[in-house]
Amino acid sequence: MITTIAVGVLVLLLLWLALWTVLARDAFLAVAGFVIYGLLLALVWVRLAGIDVALTEAAIGGGLTGALLLGAVGRLRRTEAETAAEDVGTATRALAAVLALGVTAALVLAVLMLPEPVPTLAPLVVPNMPATGVGNPITGVLLAFRALDTLLEAIVLVIALIGVWSFAGDRAWGGRPGPRYQAEPDGILAYLARVLPPLGIVIGIYLFWAGADHPGGKFQAATILAAMWMLVQMAGLDDAPRTDHRGLRAGIVVGPLAFIAVGALGLWKAGSFLGYPEGWAKPLILVIEIALLPTLVLVLALLMNGPPSRGGAR
Amino acid sequence: MSYLLDLFSIAAIVAGAVFYLAGTVGLLRFPDAYNRLHALTKADNLGLVLVVIGLLPQVDGVLTGLKLLLVWLLVMLSSAAVAQLIARSVRRREKRP
Numbered sequence: 335m336i337t338t339i340a341v342g343v344l345v346l347l348l349l350w351l352a353l354w355t356v357l358a359r360d361a362f363l364a365v366a367g368f369v370i371y372g373l374l375l376a377l378v379w380v381r382l383a384g385i386d387v388a389l390t391e392a393a394i395g396g397g398l399t400g401a402l403l404l405g406a407v408g409r410l411r412r413t414e415a416e417t418a419a420e421d422v423g424t425a426t427r428a429l430a431a432v433l434a435l436g437v438t439a440a441l442v443l444a445v446l447m448l449p450e451p452v453p454t455l456a457p458l459v460v461p462n463m464p465a466t467g468v469g470n471p472i473t474g475v476l477l478a479f480r481a482l483d484t485l486l487e488a489i490v491l492v493i494a495l496i497g498v499w500s501f502a503g504d505r506a507w508g509g510r511p512g513p514r515y516q517a518e519p520d521g522i523l524a525y526l527a528r529v530l531p532p533l534g535i536v537i538g539i540y541l542f543w544a545g546a547d548h549p550g551g552k553f554q555a556a557t558i559l560a561a562m563w564m565l566v567q568m569a570g571l572d573d574a575p576r577t578d579h580r581g582l583r584a585g586i587v588v589g590p591l592a593f594i595a596v597g598a599l600g601l602w603k604a605g606s607f608l609g610y611p612e613g614w615a616k617p618l619i620l621v622i623e624i625a626l627l628p629t630l631v632l633v634l635a636l637l638m639n640g641p642p643s644r645g646g647a648r
Numbered sequence: 649m650s651y652l653l654d655l656f657s658i659a660a661i662v663a664g665a666v667f668y669l670a671g672t673v674g675l676l677r678f679p680d681a682y683n684r685l686h687a688l689t690k691a692d693n694l695g696l697v698l699v700v701i702g703l704l705p706q707v708d709g710v711l712t713g714l715k716l717l718l719v720w721l722l723v724m725l726s727s728a729a730v731a732q733l734i735a736r737s738v739r740r741r742e743k744r745p
Binding site for chain 2: 521522523525526529530533
C-alpha cells in the first residue's frame, strides 16, 4: 500500500518534472530539471530491479549528460537573450508542435501495440549464461550475446569525440581543449580534488571489477574515473592533455581495436565474428573490458573538455 | 533483541526523515542563498547519518555496513565542499554590483 503510494508520487513527480524541463524558458533551469529527472529515473529503475540501468542512468544520464549540457548552456549564454527574442512564425511553431505530438503518438501506439506477453529472449539467455563465465546477466548480454552492439557503441563514442574535436580552429588543432582552470591552491576545490580522487579511483575500479558478477561495469566505472580527472583539472591541479599526444590517441582507440581483434579471432577460431572459442569466453570478455576502460574514460572526459582551443601545432 | 533493533531502526530513520523535511522546508522558505545552504547541508548531513545509523542493524554483513558508512562520509565530504563553493560564488557575485 505505502509502496504503491510512493511509486505513484514518484511517477507523477517524473511526469511533472519532464513537462517542466520542456517548458522552462531558461536553459540553465531546463538542464537543472533534466539532471533531477535523471536521478529520479534512476530510482524508477531501482524499483524495476534494473540496478545496472539505474547506475548507468544516474552516472551517464543524470551526471555526465547533465554536465555536458551545462557546458553547452555556458557557451550559449551570450546568444540566449537574442535567440529568445527572435520571433519564430506561427507556421514554424505549428509544425514543431505537430512533429512533437506525432512522435509522441507514434511512441504511445507502439507501446500499446506490443504483443502480450512482451517478446523476450531472457529464457534463451539464462541457460546459456554459464558458457560466458560471467555471473551478471547484463554483462553477459552486453559482451557475449549482443557484443556487436557494445562494439558499435564504443566506436560511436570515438566518432563523437572526433566530431567534437573537428570544431577546433586550425590554429588550435592538436592543442589542449577547454580553458586552463584556475582555482585557489589552498581553496576547498583544490582540497576536494586532492582528497576525493584516490577514493574515487578505488571505487571506479571496484565497480569495474564487480561488473562481472554484480551490477556495475565499465561504463559506470569510466564515468566515475573521468569525473575524478575532470575534478583534478577544474581545481587547476593539472592541465587538460594535448590532443595530439600519441599515448592519448592510442588510449582512445585501444578499446575498439582490441574488441575488433577479439571479433576477428572469433571468426578464425569459433566460426563467427565476435564468437568466443569454447572455454575462452571469460578471459576474452575480460580482455575487451580492460581495453575498453581507458577508451571510455578518455572519451568521456575529453567530451567534457570540448574541442581543442589553445596551443595547437607545435 | 531483533524486535528492539527494528524499533531502533524505525526511530532513527524517522528522525532522519524529519531532518530531511526540515532541510527541505528551509530550502524553500529561507530568505537568501546562505541561509538556504545552511538549512540544506546541516539538515541533510544529520538526516543522512540518522538514516545510515538506522540501516546499520539491518544489513547482512560487515562489508555492507562499511559501504553504508562510506556513502555517508562521501556525501558529507561532497556536500560540505559544494556548499562552500556555492557560497563563495554567491559572495563573488554580490561584490560585483
